[in-house]
Amino acid sequence: MTEHNFASAVKKVRDALGPDCPEARAPEVSAVTSPLPGEELTEDDIVALLDTGPQEQQTVFALADKVRKHFMGDAVHLRGIIEFSNYCVRNCLYCGLRRDNRRLLRYRMSIDEVLKVAAKAAAAGYRTIVLQSGDDFHYRADDIARMVEGIKRTAAVAVTLSVGERSRKEYAVMRQAGADRFLLKHETADPDLYRRLHPGMTLEGRLECLAHLRDLGFQVGSGNIIGLPGQTVQTLAKDIMLLRTLDVEMAGIGPFIPHPDTPLASCPPGDLAMSLKALAVARLALPLAHLPATTALATLHPDGRRMGLSCGANVIMPNVTPLEFRRLYEIYPGSIALRAPEDGGIAEIRTMLSSLGRPVSETCGHSPKPEWALPTRVADISAH
Numbered sequence: 001m002t003e004h005n006f007a008s009a010v011k012k013v014r015d016a017l018g019p020d021c022p023e024a025r026a027p028e029v030s031a032v033t034s035p036l037p038g039e040e041l042t043e044d045d046i047v048a049l050l051d052t053g054p055q056e057q058q059t060v061f062a063l064a065d066k067v068r069k070h071f072m073g074d075a076v077h078l079r080g081i082i083e084f085s086n087y088c089v090r091n092c093l094y095c096g097l098r099r100d101n102r103r104l105l106r107y108r109m110s111i112d113e114v115l116k117v118a119a120k121a122a123a124a125g126y127r128t129i130v131l132q133s134g135d136d137f138h139y140r141a142d143d144i145a146r147m148v149e150g151i152k153r154t155a156a157v158a159v160t161l162s163v164g165e166r167s168r169k170e171y172a173v174m175r176q177a178g179a180d181r182f183l184l185k186h187e188t189a190d191p192d193l194y195r196r197l198h199p200g201m202t203l204e205g206r207l208e209c210l211a212h213l214r215d216l217g218f219q220v221g222s223g224n225i226i227g228l229p230g231q232t233v234q235t236l237a238k239d240i241m242l243l244r245t246l247d248v249e250m251a252g253i254g255p256f257i258p259h260p261d262t263p264l265a266s267c268p269p270g271d272l273a274m275s276l277k278a279l280a281v282a283r284l285a286l287p288l289a290h291l292p293a294t295t296a297l298a299t300l301h302p303d304g305r306r307m308g309l310s311c312g313a314n315v316i317m318p319n320v321t322p323l324e325f326r327r328l329y330e331i332y333p334g335s336i337a338l339r340a341p342e343d344g345g346i347a348e349i350r351t352m353l354s355s356l357g358r359p360v361s362e363t364c365g366h367s368p369k370p371e372w373a374l375p376t377r378v379a380d381i382s383a384h
């Protein structure tokens with residue numbers, strides 16, 4: 001890192017914000033503001049912003065907080081996650097759900113069970129339900145569509161899917177059922193590292209799925225892991241550049257936490273400071289994206305959620321999976337989700353947010369980009 005690069009990268013963001021950057025503006029107003037602060041950041045700028053010591057990183061955090069406030073406001077969106085199956089056909093080296101982990105007891109929830117849990121979550125106040133599973137083809141696209149339709153029939157919530165790689169045709173069925181968003185992390189933008197960590201899979205294949213999701217009119221989420229073995233600051237800069245190229249509506253960026261029953265058991269976890277910097281720099285590069293303070297960050301450090309919310313995050317994703325299943329959805333061990341009550345700990349989260357002066361959003365929290373201001377016409381979706 002040179003001082004010049006760091007200073008010029010910070011200046012680019014400050015210049016785009018303007019000298020009299022007002023406090024929070026309505027997102028729909030800021031959405032048409034141009035240029036956005038991160039638009040002119042180059043890959044070298046992003047490396048310089050990530051490659052900072054303790055003093056400069058405070059500048060990055062403060063700037064990210066300002067950009068978050070300006071473009072996304074103070075409200076924090078709560079997305080309730082239902083992990084409905086821990087079966088997975090993939091074998092990602094870092095994940096406790098990988099198919100070769102024979103020690104893990106596997107479960108699948110029925111469609112009815114999912115609908116009951118979703119109804120409870122909506123009654124508890126969640127305005128987005130996230131349906132998440134391993135890559136489990138036991139559930140056909142029609143099954144997932146029935147979950148989405150059932151949830152939408154009974155509650156005024158947005159539905160996000162996080163069910164892995166499927167064909168365009170299957171994604172189209174899910175979208176037609178009314179799913180609003182789809183989360184498919186790219187995990188790492190380095191194609192070789194991707195291949196090594198995901199046997200039988202390629203970054204290219206991942207990006208193809210993301211292109212289908214974009215085409216089909218989903219609000220698209222992606223994201224990456226911080227601290228994977230073999231990753232460098234340059235790789236992380238490429239991750240953020242890729243998220244910007246994909247123009248994602250949301251990005252989950254959280255630390256690697258090793259699982260004892262995986263090939264990466266002995267690798268060190270992701271670094272807290274780098275995880276926060278990556279989140280903050282992502283906020284600078286993606287002012288209009290929803291960025292969660294991830295559960296992995298909160299698992300890495302007891303104050304991780306609060307720290308993330310002060311570095312650009314505006315979303316929390318509490319886990320509302322029934323406790324009997326939650327402990328089995330073990331991508332990494334010791335998740336803080338295991339200590340939360342059945343409703344994901346919404347009361348504690350409200351208390352924590354209120355201590356930060358951050359209200360809980362009362363809306364579904366769609367993307368503030370102008371194209372999402374109007375409901376998309378799902379009838380127009382084509383599978384081809």
Ligand code: SF4
Pocket residue numbers: 088089090091092095096097098099133134135164331
């Ligand atoms: S990261 Fe996802 S796709 Fe990979 S093994 Fe885990 S659940 Fe399966």
